[in-house]
Amino acid sequence: MSLSIAEVAERTGLSAHTLRYYERDGLMLGEVGRSASGHRSYTERELGWIELISKLRSTGMPIRDVKKYAALVRSGNGNERDRLALLQAHRERVLAQLAVVQQHLGAIEYKIGFYSDLLERDEDGALT
Amino acid sequence: MSLSIAEVAERTGLSAHTLRYYERDGLMLGEVGRSASGHRSYTERELGWIELISKLRSTGMPIRDVKKYAALVRSGNGNERDRLALLQAHRERVLAQLAVVQQHLGAIEYKIGFYSDLLERDEDGALT
DNA sequence: CTCGCCCTTAGAGCGTGCTCTAAGTCAAGC
DNA sequence: GCTTGACTTAGAGCACGCTCTAAGGGCGAG
Secondary structure (H helix, E strand, O other): OOEOHHHHHHHHOOOHHHHHHHHHOOOOOOOOOEOOOOOEOEOHHHHHHHHHHHHHHHOOOOHHHHHHHHHHHHOOOOOHHHHHHHHHHHHHHHHHHHHHHHHHHHHHHHHHHHHHHHHHHHHHHHHO | OOEOHHHHHHHHOOOHHHHHHHHHOOOOOOOOOEOOOOOEOEOHHHHHHHHHHHHHHHOOOOHHHHHHHHHHHHOOOOOHHHHHHHHHHHHHHHHHHHHHHHHHHHHHHHHHHHHHHHHHHHHHHHHO
16 A cells, blocks of 8 residues: 555645655655656655654754654664664753743743733723 | 843843844834944843743744734833733644644654663663 | 954845745546 | 646745844953
């Protein structure tokens, strides 16, 4: 069972343009297969890989690092320690980033509270 | 008490280049004051504003929206409802984004667990 | 007085990550 | 057989958010 680029685009939420770009840029695990007419035909394994790198990207991993990870996976068994290190480093960065965003969001919510109170008091005033 | 651009840069973590760019691009509440020699001299109020917009930026608000918010604050009292709406919309987007990142991070952590287990088992093997 | 440094401006340049274009091929439906 | 539409390629273009450059001014330390 194989998938066209349009089907993969739909399932992953990426555009066909982006899928071709990822392939050209070396983010895939190898050449994507082709149909008789030269159209890309993705396997389930490739779909899974795209879903993974899409998660890495959406959590802020740069293309550069996704490429490094892809190179490790591509080169086969024996570098699991390197893969783990790469993922763990990413995890640390994401957690740090989440903490910053949550803290700053807190400050923004404080501001929201300020304006909410202000407007609520205003309405009370209007009612009296 | 006034601050030089270098002092504001240090306190906010932004570069002097970025501070000038924000001012040029209309993110500030007005013209920043100048010293006798033409150097920018920031007030505490301006420092506070920069810290706020820096929090908005770091939570992902586009420059475009920061400018809208600045325009509202600049135009004075009476548009508190608009300011609140803008901040609340931003808050919703940030929360949605946080949820996505956390979910995808979960999947990545699962992968980390997989490699950790794999390597741990390997080490056990090596010890026998 | 001179040196070194930080400041000024307008505007160009750049890194990232797509996103789109142009020209062409192929398969299926009418 | 012809049209339609999804696909192919290499490469150009773009949005965003800075980041840097060039040319010059002013001020404190020695």
